[in-house]
Amino acid sequence: EASAKVIDGKKVAKEIRDEVAAEVSKMKEAIGVVPGLAVILVGDRKDSATYVRNKKKACEDVGIKSFDARLPEDSTEEEVIKHISGFNNDPAVHGILVQLPLPSHINEQNVLNAVCIEKDVDGFHPLNIGRLAMRGREPLFVPCTPKGCIELLHRYGVVIKGKRAVVIGRSNIVGMPAALLLQREDATVSVVHSRTKNPEEFTREADIIISAVGQANMVKGSWIKPGAVIIDVGINPVEDSKSPRGYRLVGDVCYDEAIKIASAITPVPGGVGPMTIAMLLSNTLTSAKRIHNFK
Amino acid sequence: EASAKVIDGKKVAKEIRDEVAAEVSKMKEAIGVVPGLAVILVGDRKDSATYVRNKKKACEDVGIKSFDARLPEDSTEEEVIKHISGFNNDPAVHGILVQLPLPSHINEQNVLNAVCIEKDVDGFHPLNIGRLAMRGREPLFVPCTPKGCIELLHRYGVVIKGKRAVVIGRSNIVGMPAALLLQREDATVSVVHSRTKNPEEFTREADIIISAVGQANMVKGSWIKPGAVIIDVGINPVEDSKSPRGYRLVGDVCYDEAIKIASAITPVPGGVGPMTIAMLLSNTLTSAKRIHNFK
Ligand SMILES: NC(=O)C1=CN([C@@H]2O[C@H](COP(=O)(O)OP(=O)(O)OC[C@H]3O[C@@H](n4cnc5c(N)ncnc54)[C@H](OP(=O)(O)O)[C@@H]3O)[C@@H](O)[C@H]2O)C=CC1
Ligand SMILES: NC(=O)C1=CN([C@@H]2O[C@H](COP(=O)(O)OP(=O)(O)OC[C@H]3O[C@@H](n4cnc5c(N)ncnc54)[C@H](OP(=O)(O)O)[C@@H]3O)[C@@H](O)[C@H]2O)C=CC1
Known part of the structure; x- marks a missing residue:
C-alpha cells in the first residue's frame, strides 16, 4: 500500500537550530x-x-x-x-x-x-505584512509558523512554482502570510476559510495543502489529490482515555487516511510545531546580523 | 439569446462624483x-x-x-x-x-x-497594504482601481460573500489588492498569474472574475461559467484600421463571447476605467474628513 513520506519537522528544526548556533558563535567571535x-x-x-x-x-x-x-x-x-x-x-x-x-x-x-519594525521578529507588523504582499518589496521578517511551513517544503525539495496550492485558514499569524509566501514563490493559491461552501472542491485540486484551521481531522482522505503534499499546522486536542492526560493532539488533517494518498505529509506533533521556534531563532539571528551589518 | 447585464462604470462613476461634490460643498459650508x-x-x-x-x-x-x-x-x-x-x-x-x-x-x-500615510490616497503604502491584508485592521486608503471594481459589484447588488472569485493578475496596484478586498468580503479567492498553468480551469469555476492582466481578449467565452460576473480591468490597444487613430481599446476578456455567457460584465472602455478617478476623489474627500474630524 502506498505511503506518504513523513516530513520530519523535528529533524529539520534541529538542523536549523544547529545552523543558527554555528552562525551565532561565528558572529560572536568575529565582532563580539x-x-x-x-x-x-x-x-x-x-x-x-x-x-x-x-x-x-x-x-x-x-x-x-x-x-x-x-x-x-x-x-x-x-x-x-x-x-x-x-x-x-x-x-x-x-x-x-x-x-x-x-x-x-x-x-x-x-x-x-x-x-x-527592525526588531519585529514575529513579522506581525502591518508594514512587514504589506511588504510580504507586495511584489518587489522585501519584508524584514516573515512570521515564524508560515515561514516554517515553506522551509519544510524547501528542505524536502517540493517544487512550489507553477503548482496549485490551497491554504485552509486565513489568520494573520498563519494562513494569510502562508498564502502570500506561496504566491511569492509562484504557486497559484486559493484561500479557503469558514465561509467557503465546499472546501473539498478546492483541496481536491491542490498539489500543496497548508491547513491552519484548528479543527481536528477536518481534511479527510477523500479531500486529497493523490500525490499531494500536506503541511498540517493545526494542533487540536481530542479526548483519549488511553493517554495519561486524557487527551492527545491531532492535526486538521485525518493523518491515517492522508498518509495513504498524499506523497508527503507533516505529522502532528513533530511537523510544523518544532519549526516555529526554530524560525524565531533564525529571525533573531537575521536581525542581529542586519543591525550589525554582519554577513 | 442570453445577454449579460452591462455594468455601466461611466454612470456609477458619475453618481459617485455627484455624491463627492455634495459632500465637499457640505463640508465647506460647515467647517470652511x-x-x-x-x-x-x-x-x-x-x-x-x-x-x-x-x-x-x-x-x-x-x-x-x-x-x-x-x-x-x-x-x-x-x-x-x-x-x-x-x-x-x-x-x-x-x-x-x-x-x-x-x-x-x-x-x-x-x-x-x-x-x-495619512495622505496616501493611492493606498500604495505598504502599511496600507498590510492593513488591507490583515483581519481586524483597517487601511486608511484602498487603492483606487481595485476599490472601483468592488464598488461596481456593490452598486450592482452582486453578492460576494461565500462566492468563488478568481483574480487574474497580481500587480501591487490592481490584482493583489483586488484579491485582498474580495477575501475581506468573504469570497473564496484564487489568484491566477503568468506562472499559472491552466488559468481557464480556475476561471471556469468562478462566480466572480476580476481580470487585470493587460492581454487583449485572453479570457474566452469557454473560460467562463454561465452566470458569472466579470470585471474587466484590462485596457489593451488593438489595431483597428477603421478607427481614426488606427487602434481601439479592448479589455482582457473577449467581450462578444462573454456577454452571451456571463450574467453581468463591464465594458472596455466605460467599465472600470472611469471608476479609478471617482475613487481617487472619494479617497481625497475621506482623507479631508478624517484630518478635520468631520463626519
Ligand atoms: N507552531 C504551530 O505549529 C502553530 C500551530 N497553530 C495551530 O494552527 C491552527 C490555526 O491557528 P490560527 O491560524 O491561529 O487560528 P485562527 O482561529 O486564528 O484561524 C482559523 C482559520 O480557519 C478558518 N476556519 C475555521 N473553521 C473552518 C472550517 N470549518 N473550514 C474552513 N476554514 C475554517 C477560519 O476562517 P474565518 O477567517 O472565516 O474565521 C480562520 O481563518 C490551530 O490549531 C493552532 O493551534 C497556530 C500557530 C502556530
Ligand atoms: N483605471 C483602470 O482601468 C486601470 C487599468 N489598468 C489596466 O489593467 C491591466 C493590468 O494592469 P497592471 O496590473 O498594472 O499590470 P501589470 O503588468 O503590473 O500586471 C499584470 C499581471 O498579469 C499577470 N499576467 C500576465 N500575463 C498573464 C497571462 N498570460 N496569464 C495570466 N496572468 C498573466 C502578471 O503575472 P506575473 O505577476 O506572474 O508577472 C501580472 O501579475 C492593464 O491592461 C492596464 O492597462 C491598470 C490600472 C488602472
Missing part, C-alpha cells in the same frame, strides 16, 4: 556581538508561560541571549508599551516578541505596533 | 474646509500628462482643490521627495499622488514611502 531576544509575557496563563519557557530554553541552546519581562495580569497598556520601548532602545536586544494572547483589557494592535 | 489633492508629475510622458490633466479636471468638477508639481525629467530623487515633504506639511493638501511611472533613475519605492 551576541544576538538577543526579548519576550514579554503579561499575566499568568499557564500555556503562555510554557511557550515563553520553551523559547528561553531554545535561545540558550543556540547561544542567543534571552531577556524577559513578566508583567502582572492587571498591567496597563502603557506599562506594556513602556517595556517594549525599553527593548526597542536596548542595543543588546535584536528581536522583541509579545506573547499572545494579551489580557482582554489591553489593545493588541497598539501593543504590537509599538515594537519597532 | 476644501479638500485638496496634490499630484506630482516627473518628466513629460504624454500619457502621464493626460492622466494628470484628467485628474485635475475631475477635482475641479467636484470642488476639490488641486495642486500640482511638474518636475523636469532629470529631477533627482531628493528633489521629488522634497516636493512630497512640502505637500506632507501643507494643511491645504489632504491627498498626495505621485504619477507613475517615474523616470528610471528614480527609485519608486523611496518616493512612494515618502508620502505620509
Whole structure:
C-alpha cells in the first residue's frame, strides 16, 4: 500500500537550530556581538508561560541571549508599551516578541505596533505584512509558523512554482502570510476559510495543502489529490482515555487516511510545531546580523 | 439569446462624483474646509500628462482643490521627495499622488514611502497594504482601481460573500489588492498569474472574475461559467484600421463571447476605467474628513 513520506519537522528544526548556533558563535567571535531576544509575557496563563519557557530554553541552546519581562495580569497598556520601548532602545536586544494572547483589557494592535519594525521578529507588523504582499518589496521578517511551513517544503525539495496550492485558514499569524509566501514563490493559491461552501472542491485540486484551521481531522482522505503534499499546522486536542492526560493532539488533517494518498505529509506533533521556534531563532539571528551589518 | 447585464462604470462613476461634490460643498459650508489633492508629475510622458490633466479636471468638477508639481525629467530623487515633504506639511493638501511611472533613475519605492500615510490616497503604502491584508485592521486608503471594481459589484447588488472569485493578475496596484478586498468580503479567492498553468480551469469555476492582466481578449467565452460576473480591468490597444487613430481599446476578456455567457460584465472602455478617478476623489474627500474630524 502506498505511503506518504513523513516530513520530519523535528529533524529539520534541529538542523536549523544547529545552523543558527554555528552562525551565532561565528558572529560572536568575529565582532563580539551576541544576538538577543526579548519576550514579554503579561499575566499568568499557564500555556503562555510554557511557550515563553520553551523559547528561553531554545535561545540558550543556540547561544542567543534571552531577556524577559513578566508583567502582572492587571498591567496597563502603557506599562506594556513602556517595556517594549525599553527593548526597542536596548542595543543588546535584536528581536522583541509579545506573547499572545494579551489580557482582554489591553489593545493588541497598539501593543504590537509599538515594537519597532527592525526588531519585529514575529513579522506581525502591518508594514512587514504589506511588504510580504507586495511584489518587489522585501519584508524584514516573515512570521515564524508560515515561514516554517515553506522551509519544510524547501528542505524536502517540493517544487512550489507553477503548482496549485490551497491554504485552509486565513489568520494573520498563519494562513494569510502562508498564502502570500506561496504566491511569492509562484504557486497559484486559493484561500479557503469558514465561509467557503465546499472546501473539498478546492483541496481536491491542490498539489500543496497548508491547513491552519484548528479543527481536528477536518481534511479527510477523500479531500486529497493523490500525490499531494500536506503541511498540517493545526494542533487540536481530542479526548483519549488511553493517554495519561486524557487527551492527545491531532492535526486538521485525518493523518491515517492522508498518509495513504498524499506523497508527503507533516505529522502532528513533530511537523510544523518544532519549526516555529526554530524560525524565531533564525529571525533573531537575521536581525542581529542586519543591525550589525554582519554577513 | 442570453445577454449579460452591462455594468455601466461611466454612470456609477458619475453618481459617485455627484455624491463627492455634495459632500465637499457640505463640508465647506460647515467647517470652511476644501479638500485638496496634490499630484506630482516627473518628466513629460504624454500619457502621464493626460492622466494628470484628467485628474485635475475631475477635482475641479467636484470642488476639490488641486495642486500640482511638474518636475523636469532629470529631477533627482531628493528633489521629488522634497516636493512630497512640502505637500506632507501643507494643511491645504489632504491627498498626495505621485504619477507613475517615474523616470528610471528614480527609485519608486523611496518616493512612494515618502508620502505620509495619512495622505496616501493611492493606498500604495505598504502599511496600507498590510492593513488591507490583515483581519481586524483597517487601511486608511484602498487603492483606487481595485476599490472601483468592488464598488461596481456593490452598486450592482452582486453578492460576494461565500462566492468563488478568481483574480487574474497580481500587480501591487490592481490584482493583489483586488484579491485582498474580495477575501475581506468573504469570497473564496484564487489568484491566477503568468506562472499559472491552466488559468481557464480556475476561471471556469468562478462566480466572480476580476481580470487585470493587460492581454487583449485572453479570457474566452469557454473560460467562463454561465452566470458569472466579470470585471474587466484590462485596457489593451488593438489595431483597428477603421478607427481614426488606427487602434481601439479592448479589455482582457473577449467581450462578444462573454456577454452571451456571463450574467453581468463591464465594458472596455466605460467599465472600470472611469471608476479609478471617482475613487481617487472619494479617497481625497475621506482623507479631508478624517484630518478635520468631520463626519
Ligand atoms: N507552531 C504551530 O505549529 C502553530 C500551530 N497553530 C495551530 O494552527 C491552527 C490555526 O491557528 P490560527 O491560524 O491561529 O487560528 P485562527 O482561529 O486564528 O484561524 C482559523 C482559520 O480557519 C478558518 N476556519 C475555521 N473553521 C473552518 C472550517 N470549518 N473550514 C474552513 N476554514 C475554517 C477560519 O476562517 P474565518 O477567517 O472565516 O474565521 C480562520 O481563518 C490551530 O490549531 C493552532 O493551534 C497556530 C500557530 C502556530
Ligand atoms: N483605471 C483602470 O482601468 C486601470 C487599468 N489598468 C489596466 O489593467 C491591466 C493590468 O494592469 P497592471 O496590473 O498594472 O499590470 P501589470 O503588468 O503590473 O500586471 C499584470 C499581471 O498579469 C499577470 N499576467 C500576465 N500575463 C498573464 C497571462 N498570460 N496569464 C495570466 N496572468 C498573466 C502578471 O503575472 P506575473 O505577476 O506572474 O508577472 C501580472 O501579475 C492593464 O491592461 C492596464 O492597462 C491598470 C490600472 C488602472
